[in-house]
Amino acid sequence: MPSTPSIQDRYPDVLSSIFTNLDFRKFTVQFTPRITFICGGPIASNSSPYPASLRERILLYLDEHHNEIEQNVVVAESFADYFQKGQYSNLLIFEEDIANVASLIVICLESAGSLVEFGLFCNHASTSDKLLVYIPEEHYDGVDSFIALGPLAQLKASSSNSVVAYPFPDSNSPSYEDIDPVVGDLVEKLESSPKTAQFDVTNSGHLAFLIHDVISLCTPIKKQEILSCLNEMGIDSLNERRLSTLLYLLIKIGLVGQKTYSHVDYFFSTVPSLTKVTFGKCKDMSNFDRASKIVEIKQTFMLQQDGERQSTKKRRLVQIKINEILKGQS
Structure with missing residues (x-):
């Protein structure tokens, strides 16, 4: 019997479609x-x-x-x-x-x-x-x-x-x-x-808060995928080393958590409802609907399918473990 064809991992494509439509010049940082x-x-x-x-x-x-x-x-x-x-x-x-x-x-x-x-x-x-x-x-x-x-x-x-x-x-x-x-x-x-400030791409604090919101939207997300999201928005000033320092900072101030599964580190928001950056109007002039985008992203890996890739299955299992961590903290 022939094996079931492997289903493409849609997660990266959905992230790309979301973040290429965002204009960081219209972002507002929320300090509360x-x-x-x-x-x-x-x-x-x-x-x-x-x-x-x-x-x-x-x-x-x-x-x-x-x-x-x-x-x-x-x-x-x-x-x-x-x-x-x-x-x-x-x-x-x-x-x-x-x-x-x-x-x-x-x-x-x-x-x-x-x-x-x-x-x-x-x-x-x-x-x-x-x-x-x-x-x-x-x-x-x-x-x-x-x-x-x-x-x-x-x-x-x-x-x-x-x-x-x-x-x-x-x-x-x-x-x-x-x-x-x-x-x-x-x-x-x-x-x-x-309480707020216009997003400044040269301000490391603003970048850290944006990274938090990328993680919050895309939980669970890998380090390289965070970089890809930033690049899709036209922010290419961070390399992996610099991203690591800001992730460390976010973890230490309690905004981000890290879960290692297999040999990979996944990142998640410790307060999923918290928003640190308001995205404003998208490039296509639509309003950014955070709730619907989270659902769209989650659907790429939470619905179990025959023939799904290991990357999809691992992300779903990591999400379940993260849910348990968050439940234990509440």
Whole structure:
């Protein structure tokens, strides 16, 4: 008996037809929910009786009183393996990517590391309005220090609410009476940050959010297929190496997940309903219908057929496993 002819994998063709019809010059980036990156002193272990730093007290207060903000907070410790895993070989590129995806960058000047972070971020012209720097009042009021007269003065001149002075907490005390206004400054600055922006193909944060939406539409998708989608839109500035760094960033800030099946890595959105980029009018002047496009893509591999290719079957099985992962997270 003759074998059943192999059915062509329609997934790549459907992706091509969708993304060639998109014009990135009409895209709008959606920053909500806003991402906050917080640098500063140490975060104590559970064995410590009291919070070890201002940063830790801010994180604890956000968790108790502003959970919607805390859920989108990123700390430097999340990226402790960025060098070991070879994702970033250049610290400056890493810092720039963080700055571009964050709506607010909070720096508590309470450690040597935080001084380095401040030095890196304050040199980015595009991030000065995103910075919120907490400085101990005893090192600011009336003190002609280099940091007060130099970088902080420059930052304050460009954005008056970017530098705030407070008495810092005592790590040996359970109480800190200033925590409410301290966090109030953070909330106020975060809420005043832009909600949207015109898509800029040269901005790595905008590219990262676009990659997220490509993944969200096309879950589960392989790395090379993401590149193909970007190329179909006319975005050819990313190579596979650079894509890997932005995928690493998206995974670390919790927007993207990765599932390895066989020898292949598949990527998926951790919040399937989340949209970070609005596509606007398509090239054929139609409105982009996200829901219908997702259905169209899913139909290329979710409907089991005799003679289907292994690539189709694997994608369907990976989707089932991803559904189980997402169900477990809800």
